[in-house]
Amino acid sequence: MSARPTPYPERPAQAPVTGGGLAELLRRVRYEVLPAKATEDKVLAHVPADVPVTVTASPAKGIGPTLDLATRLAGHGYRVVPHLPAxxxxxxxxxxxxxxRLVAAGIEDVFVPAGDADPPAGAYDAALPVLRRLGELGSPFAHVGITGYPESHPLIPDEVAVRAMSEKQPHATYIVSNLCFDPATLRQWLVRVRGRQITLPVHVGVAGPVERAKLLSMATKIGVGESAKFLTRHPSWFLRFAAPGGYSPERLLRRAAPGFGAPESAVAGLHLFTFNQIAETERWRRAMLDRTGG
Known part of the structure; x- marks a missing residue:
């Protein structure tokens, strides 16, 4: 590999939503998908080409399936955001x-979390060293995302998460907030983030509409061990999803959207966790756009 220059002087930031309300948020979405066997066909069948698709990585399967799916979707013309867990x-x-590999595929956006692999596969146990190494490689991606935690992380103390966000800010261009179901918590977190002089635009993480049976089927497919870990770390999520009739994000978004449109919040859009219910998520988004005049 040829040497790359030291970091580019500036990267483009993603403009925040200012006004436009819920309809504007619903137009500015990213869909998070799991690299399962049928995911590519589902994306091609149901996701508009102008909607970015982020591809997760499982500790059980490794990063290979993520890279494979990401490069294929990029070949179909999607703006793809592979997860690169440190x-x-x-x-x-x-x-x-x-x-x-990603640069050769024309991919310009990556998301760099620490990841849940325990123990780590090698030299990196946190996102910051990977972000620094990307800088040493010449900052090859125009957009680099990092994680934000509106609620406490099950494994990372709050003070560590806060300090890490400040340290990672110079190496990133945006934040994706972890899944949250409470609009007040999201609003308060955004205020705290801006109060700590974190200026990166935020993609607010929200679960798409989820049916209990399909969610449990997905959990089974990712493996018994991984599903057990997921359930242990996020029991409140499954309680929400297991409600009769499933879960819909509409109420949360209607209550939170006015605050997200405030310029000081610097919200760039929504990051929808689809749990691979891709067709259902896109149908729900289109129906919401129709109802909001979008």
Whole structure:
């Protein structure tokens, strides 16, 4: 691999939503999908080409399926955002190979969480060293996302998460907030983030409409061990999804949208966790746009 120059002086920021309310938020979405066997066909059948698609990575399956799906979707013309969990990257050489593959596929946006692999696959146990290494490689991606936690992370103390966000800010262009179901919590978190001089635009993480039976089927497919870990770390999520008739994000968004449109919030849009219910999520979004005049 040829040497890359030291970091580009500036990266473009994603403009925040200012006004437009719920309809504007629903137009500015990203869909998070899991790299399962049928995911590519579902995306091609149901996701408009102008909707970015983020591809998660499972500790059980490794980063390979994520890269495979991401590069295929990029070939179909989608703006793809692969997850690069630090704990699944073995060393600097592995990261270089990943970067080269994604750059060759025309991918310009990556999301870098720490990840849940325990123990780590190699040299990286947190996102910051990976972000720094990307800078040393010449900042090859125009957009780099990091994680924000409106609610406490099950494994990371709040003070550590707060400090990490400040340290990662110079290496990133946006934040994706972790899943949250309470509009007041989201609004308060945005105020705290801005009060800590974190200025990156935020994509607010919200679960798409989820049916209990399909969610449990998805959990089974990702593996018994992984599902058990997920349930243990996020019991409140499954209680929400298990409500009669499933879960819909409409109430949360209607209550939170006015605050998201405030310029000081710097919300760039919605990050919808589809749990691979891709067709259902897109149908719900279109119906909401119709109801809001969007």
């Amino acid at each position: 704990r699944q990257i073995t060393d600097a050489g592995h990261l270089t190979d990943v970067v080269d």
